Amino acid sequence: MADLIVIIDDERDLVELLQYHLSKAGFETVGFYNVSRVEQFLDEENVSLMIVDRNLIHAEGAEFVTNLRKKGFDTPVIFLSAKDKKEDKLKGFESGGDDYITKPFDIDDLVARCKALIKRSSRQSDVYKFKDISVDNSSKRVLVSENEINLTKLEINLLIEFIKNKNMILSREYLCDVVWNDFETSEKTINIAIKRLRQKLGDTEYIVSVRSQGYKLC
Known part of the structure; x- marks a missing residue:
């Protein structure tokens, strides 16, 4: 691109x-x-x-x-x-x-x-930002409204992928390939990971689901 x-x-x-x-x-x-x-x-x-x-x-x-x-x-x-x-x-x-x-x-x-x-x-640049979210991929430090939150390595990689593709719909197949590196990852596993990430971000409106297509950060 x-x-x-x-x-x-x-x-x-x-x-x-x-x-x-x-x-x-x-x-x-x-x-x-x-x-x-x-x-x-x-x-x-x-x-x-x-x-x-x-x-x-x-x-x-x-x-x-x-x-x-x-x-x-x-x-x-x-x-x-x-x-x-x-x-x-x-x-x-x-x-x-x-x-x-x-x-x-x-x-x-x-x-x-x-x-x-x-x-x-x-x-x-190894810092990714979206609205009041900031992710330092070097230190693995994540801030939301200047408050630090604890994310797992998987959750950080998932959040970075959303920020890099903000306002774009990411299919579950795409997330399997890019974040999990495994096409066999179940839909349930992805849904649970995104649910936990949304909860930790403190705002379920950051990441929204798009019926039959996937998720997007908006």
Whole structure:
């Protein structure tokens, strides 16, 4: 599956240009001309990188990213801005930006930086997040609303698989193969494991069953 890059800029021609070149480089892209629906999109989709303009209609890009960071969104950010003073760049990094490119820019340089940042962040990231759930796969530490809960190794692997595929229906056959590594695992075993996981998460609405199809995290 291709990495998904979100582009936030109110210059439509620029968004289309970036989408064209990033698509040629093998990325999936989604463009936004303002920030009104971006947070919801980040909640629903697995976004690998955001390219954010500083001068947005009804929003300042650095302040928008600051608010995302406060809410726990850790998606890597490249600022793409005409603001080219030293203090502007510093504010971009202080707000949670990972890179800063000034306009006008070289498109090949931007594509290269996107590839490098995604590669670096995927190598460093071993933390999976969904809403107020956070799973550190290295330490096997799971937090729900900042409260630590105890999950078994199987339950952690199951939760991570749901987070990696949030809002997607996962069939029992898929879970057998990916989590249990055994197509012979019974439906009852899977149902019991998911029931226990839901109970430990403290909210049965996190993971919902879809009749005759499987389960999804939403």
